[in-house]
Amino acid sequence: MHTGEQALAPGAAVLRGFALGYARTLLAEVERIAECAPFRFLTTPGGYTMSVAMTNCGLAGWVSDRTGYRYDPIDPLTGRAWPSMPESFLALAREAAARLGFEPYHPDVCLINRYEPGARLSLHQDRDEKGYVDPIVSVSLGLPAVFLFGGARRADRPERIPLGHGDVVVWGGPSRLRFHGVMPLKEGHHPLLGRKRINLTFRKAL
Numbered sequence: 001m002h003t004g005e006q007a008l009a010p011g012a013a014v015l016r017g018f019a020l021g022y023a024r025t026l027l028a029e030v031e032r033i034a035e036c037a038p039f040r041f042l043t044t045p046g047g048y049t050m051s052v053a054m055t056n057c058g059l060a061g062w063v064s065d066r067t068g069y070r071y072d073p074i075d076p077l078t079g080r081a082w083p084s085m086p087e088s089f090l091a092l093a094r095e096a097a098a099r100l101g102f103e104p105y106h107p108d109v110c111l112i113n114r115y116e117p118g119a120r121l122s123l124h125q126d127r128d129e130k131g132y133v134d135p136i137v138s139v140s141l142g143l144p145a146v147f148l149f150g151g152a153r154r155a156d157r158p159e160r161i162p163l164g165h166g167d168v169v170v171w172g173g174p175s176r177l178r179f180h181g182v183m184p185l186k187e188g189h190h191p192l193l194g195r196k197r198i199n200l201t202f203r204k205a206l
């Protein structure tokens with residue numbers, strides 16, 4: 001098992017294995033959340049269907065459709081509020097942010113991404129939040145993935161960071177607007193999640 005902190009850039013680091021002790025609790029909560037707010041494949045503003053399935057919990061959820069990207073307090077699929085953020089999610093996110101000195105941290109939304117083999121996320125910046133002061137905390141569960149960590153410009157060649165079950169990335173301060181993405185997920189089998197990778201990304205969005 002890897003543990004310890006791997007610096008990526010100022011304000012950004014991978015905390016290897018940081019979520020291992022929380023994994024089963026987090027996954028039980030994800031199942032409960034998905035019963036109320038099912039995973040779905042969103043449409044991009046350009047009309048493509050994303051290969052990563054998404055849902056959310058917290059005060060709002062990140063959604064995409066033909067009109068653009070936004071944080072919506074109502075789940076457009078169900079017409080109801082998103083499930084609330086479980087205490088275990090908040091506790092883990094706060095602990096991880098504190099490791100890099102981001103205190104206090106009050107994330108109000110958590111985007112939940114589900115990858116199956118072949119699913120990928122193209123290079124993007126996270127810039128739909130109201131402010132960029134607070135960090136993003138990103139938790140990886142299940143199958144491993146290669147995270148692409150780019151620069152301030154889309155054209156900057158990204159670094160490839162392998163992320164495994166239980167790894168947490170904290171990403172804030174001067175790194176907050178870096179381009180990033182996820183390479184197509186490889187086939188595999190994970191003891192807890194089978195052919196899936198689940199990623200939780202916590203943000204202060206509102």
Ligand code: MD6
Nearest residue numbers: 113126136138171182199201
């Ligand atoms: C993922 N993560 O790992 C997608 N964004 O599945 C992200 O897009 C992301 O991990 C901002 C900060 C950390 C991330």
Ligand code: FE
Nearest residue numbers: 124125126180
């Ligand atoms: Fe992102």
